[in-house]
Amino acid sequence: MSSYRGNQAVLAQERRLAAIAAASAAAFRHSDYHQVRAEDVAERVRLPRGGEKDTGRSAVWLYNEVRSRRVLVALAAKHAFDEFTTGESPSEPVTSMLGAAESVAAALRRIARFHQVERFLLAQVRLGIGDISTSEKRPSAAQTPPVWLTGTYGSAAAAGWEGRVTAYAEYLAPRLDQAARAVAVPTESWAKESAERLSELAFRAMSDDPDAPADRQAEGLAAYWLARDLIPLTGEWADRLHAAERTAELVEKIGPNGRSRANALVVVFQVLLDSSPLLVRAAEVGADLVPLLTGSPADGLTLCDVTSRRGLALLRLGDTAGARACFEESRRIAEKLPDSADPASLIARAEHNLAELLVDEGKPERGRAILADVAARRGNGVPQAGAGPEWRRHTLTRQALARATTKAGRIVEGVSLAESTLADREDRLGPDNVNTASARVTLAEALLAAAHPAQARHHLTEAMRLRSLYLPSEGFWPQYDLVRLAEIELHAGFPAQTVRLLDEATVTTTWFAERVSPRLHEESVLVRSLGMIHSGEALTALNDLAELTQTRAVLRAQAEARLTVGDPASAARLLDDIEGDGSVTDRAETLLLSARVSSALGREAAAEEACQSVVAMGGDQIDATHPTVLGARLGLALQRVRSDRAAEVGDLLAPLLDRRALPHGKPALGDGHPLLAEAMALAARAGSPPTRAPEDQLWENF
Numbered sequence: 229m230s231s232y233r234g235n236q237a238v239l240a241q242e243r244r245l246a247a248i249a250a251a252s253a254a255a256f257r258h259s260d261y262h263q264v265r266a267e268d269v270a271e272r273v274r275l276p277r278g279g280e281k282d283t284g285r286s287a288v289w290l291y292n293e294v295r296s297r298r299v300l301v302a303l304a305a306k307h308a309f310d311e312f313t314t315g316e317s318p319s320e321p322v323t324s325m326l327g328a329a330e331s332v333a334a335a336l337r338r339i340a341r342f343h344q345v346e347r348f349l350l351a352q353v354r355l356g357i358g359d360i361s362t363s364e365k366r367p368s369a370a371q372t373p374p375v376w377l378t379g380t381y382g383s384a385a386a387a388g389w390e391g392r393v394t395a396y397a398e399y400l401a402p403r404l405d406q407a408a409r410a411v412a413v414p415t416e417s418w419a420k421e422s423a424e425r426l427s428e429l430a431f432r433a434m435s436d437d438p439d440a441p442a443d444r445q446a447e448g449l450a451a452y453w454l455a456r457d458l459i460p461l462t463g464e465w466a467d468r469l470h471a472a473e474r475t476a477e478l479v480e481k482i483g484p485n486g487r488s489r490a491n492a493l494v495v496v497f498q499v500l501l502d503s504s505p506l507l508v509r510a511a512e513v514g515a516d517l518v519p520l521l522t523g524s525p526a527d528g529l530t531l532c533d534v535t536s537r538r539g540l541a542l543l544r545l546g547d548t549a550g551a552r553a554c555f556e557e558s559r560r561i562a563e564k565l566p567d568s569a570d571p572a573s574l575i576a577r578a579e580h581n582l583a584e585l586l587v588d589e590g591k592p593e594r595g596r597a598i599l600a601d602v603a604a605r606r607g608n609g610v611p612q613a614g615a616g617p618e619w620r621r622h623t624l625t626r627q628a629l630a631r632a633t634t635k636a637g638r639i640v641e642g643v644s645l646a647e648s649t650l651a652d653r654e655d656r657l658g659p660d661n662v663n664t665a666s667a668r669v670t671l672a673e674a675l676l677a678a679a680h681p682a683q684a685r686h687h688l689t690e691a692m693r694l695r696s697l698y699l700p701s702e703g704f705w706p707q708y709d710l711v712r713l714a715e716i717e718l719h720a721g722f723p724a725q726t727v728r729l730l731d732e733a734t735v736t737t738t739w740f741a742e743r744v745s746p747r748l749h750e751e752s753v754l755v756r757s758l759g760m761i762h763s764g765e766a767l768t769a770l771n772d773l774a775e776l777t778q779t780r781a782v783l784r785a786q787a788e789a790r791l792t793v794g795d796p797a798s799a800a801r802l803l804d805d806i807e808g809d810g811s812v813t814d815r816a817e818t819l820l821l822s823a824r825v826s827s828a829l830g831r832e833a834a835a836e837e838a839c840q841s842v843v844a845m846g847g848d849q850i851d852a853t854h855p856t857v858l859g860a861r862l863g864l865a866l867q868r869v870r871s872d873r874a875a876e877v878g879d880l881l882a883p884l885l886d887r888r889a890l891p892h893g894k895p896a897l898g899d900g901h902p903l904l905a906e907a908m909a910l911a912a913r914a915g916s917p918p919t920r921a922p923e924d925q926l927w928e929n930f
Contacts, residue, residue, distance in 0.1 A: 247274055248300070249307035253308045253311075253349065256353070256356075260352065261359075265287075267286075294385065298356060298389060301352060301388065302392075304349065305384075318406050321410070324509070325411060328458065331407045332453055332454075336430055336445070337446040339396050343442075350434075357388065357391055380398050383424075387424065392424075393428055396426075433448075433449060454470065468503060469503070475492050476492035487527075493516060496513055497514055497517060503700070506744065507544055511541040528564065531561055539552075539553075539558065543585060545745055546746055555581045558581075559578035559582075579598060580628060583598035590810050590811045592635035623653060627649050629645060640892045642674040642678070643892040647671060650670075650671050662699070669691045669709060671687050676715065677855075678892070679897045679901050680897075681717075681898060681901065684716050688709060691709065692713070707735035707744070710730070711748065711755055718759050730759070735749060736753060753772055769785070783802050784802075784803070788821060799828075800829065817856055836864065839860040845857065858907075859903060862906060865881050869910065869913060877916065878911070881907045883896055
């Protein structure tokens with residue numbers, strides 16, 4: 229009820245101020261500022277009153293509403309400009325810094341045209357906005373600033389009281405927001421604050437110098453807006469991108485010189501890939517570059533590099549077919565290069581990228597084999613110290629190999645590889661280097677896969693701190709880190725924290741999906757949906773999952789949601805729809821969920837068969853201590869308890885409860901892992917609780 233009353237009060241105030249604005253504009257259009265009295269404005273006000281309609285008001289009523297002639301002229305400018313721009317809508321979305329600047333300049337040119345059309349009125353506004361009434365000058369008559377409720381006219385009145393003109397802010401705000409979205413996601417209040425500031429600047433510049441060229445004024449104010457508001461929002465990379473785009477535009481205007489245009493676009497491409505979050509546009513610029521570079525032997529090395537880097541962008545976008553075509557083309561180009569271009573290194577880069585592509589496609593075993601071969605070749609002749617190009621290429625392949633090994637289910641080896649890669653980078657680069665942080669992210673991923681979420685969280689948050697110093701927050705890698713952190717919280721047993729992390733994250737926005745990476749966007753929605761499933765919001769999660777590409781992981785998540793809401797039959801049908809083999813770990817996860825669904829349907833034999841299949845994978849196909857294998861053991865133990873075969877529980881749970889260190893220096897399950905807690909509770913329920921060693925007890929109690 230209070231909200232309803234508040235809205236009604238705002239509407240009533242807006243009606244009064246709108247009527248005053250119309251009356252004020254009519255008065256100041258025909259008379260000089262000092263000749264217009266409050267009575268002249270008040271008698272023009274048209275508002276219903278009692279039984280009469282459209283009657284004027286008194287000067288006392290007007291004073292109580294506006295309290296200052298500054299407010300009158302500010303409202304007059306607002307009304308006149310709204311009339312001038314009635315029916316106009318923002319232009320089409322822009323995708324470049326040049327487009328952003330031009331769209332803002334176009335809006336300012338419209339304001340400049342308004343100043344030309346309403347020159348007399350705005351001259352009176354200019355006189356009145358700085359006027360101070362006699363009562364305000366008296367020290368003994370200090371006035372409490374009036375408070376206007378939030379509204380378009382209320383905001384204009386409040387600004388007028390302070391001596392500012394924000395008549396153009398409502399027109400500018402959506403246009404500034406749209407321009408900013410070419411390169412960033414503005415905060416909720418950013419566009420409004422920026423528009424009010426630019427409105428005041430535009431009014432001052434155009435009313436103080438009415439004879440200035442309108443186009444130049446608009447372009448100058450747009451350039452100021454870029455430097456004052458947009459660059460601080462995005463970071464300095466946007467300024468570099470703007471300069472590169474201006475150069476490319478100038479080259480295009482000078483004449484059809486293909487080499488000059490290619491060189492200019494190469495700079496734009498590099499800025500987009502190296503500094504900005506705009507992967508989608510980087511891939512588009514790369515596509516424009518390829519035909520400009522093709523056919524010139526002198527550009528062979530540049531073409532190879534552009535093709536390879538465009539493939540990386542496409543891979544992060546989720547376009548695996550396009551990425552494969554780029555990587556294969558870069559290898560063909562490299563094979564034709566002279567020895568002076570070091571073609572062997574470029575061929576190895578292409579093979580490395582193709583192997584990473586296989587890992588992302590769900591074929592980590594194949595990718596791992598290729599990466600191991602590339603790592604062996606790249607490791608030849610690497611200096612023992614320093615961070616030269618040979619070592620840089622080798623450590624990148626070692627990092628990719630660690631990731632592939634983890635994805636292939638060999639988590640103990642994956643952790644060891646990731647730890648050695650991180651240690652090597654710390655020795656050569658130091659602990660606070662952005663590339664050291666990247667290796668730390670890989671270690672965090674390996675630790676998460678190895679069921680040590682607490683240690684994974686420690687390494688990831690440290691890496692996020694470092695990467696945030698070097699990379700734009702809306703970019704692929706910072707948002708990738710955030711998704712991984714949300715995933716860690718999910719596996720650690722804190723699904724509500726997963727949802728909280730991703731609720732307001734850039735990665736879950738439409739802007740990120742359109743400008744940065746649709747693939748990572750979908751992954752973030754999937755992780756958030758899993759968090760919702762485990763925190764009691766499965767029905768909401770199902771709606772979100774229905775919008776995603778129906779991959780194996782998404783179908784599993786939908787099945788889990790159906791199981792959670794008590795519909796195991798639908799869950800079983802969804803699992804039956806999963807096509808293809810997938811990776812070993814992927815098949816194991818599907819089987820483990822099938823076991824849970826079969827158990828919920830009362831098909832205990834099918835549930836046991838699925839769990840046994842997962843356990844049988846341990847050792848030969850994936851590590852015997854892989855969390856999915858341990859989860860299957862826990863499922864079998866639960867069946868034994870339900871069927872009064874508790875004597876078998878101890879052997880099934882032994883690998884879960886074993887706290888001895890594995891070859892990577894850690895037990896199978898990290899302290900606090902949900903699987904460990906469930907195993908300990910089940911062991912106690914079955915009458916065989918694990919023994920506690922002295923080091924497992926709090927020593928301060930002795």
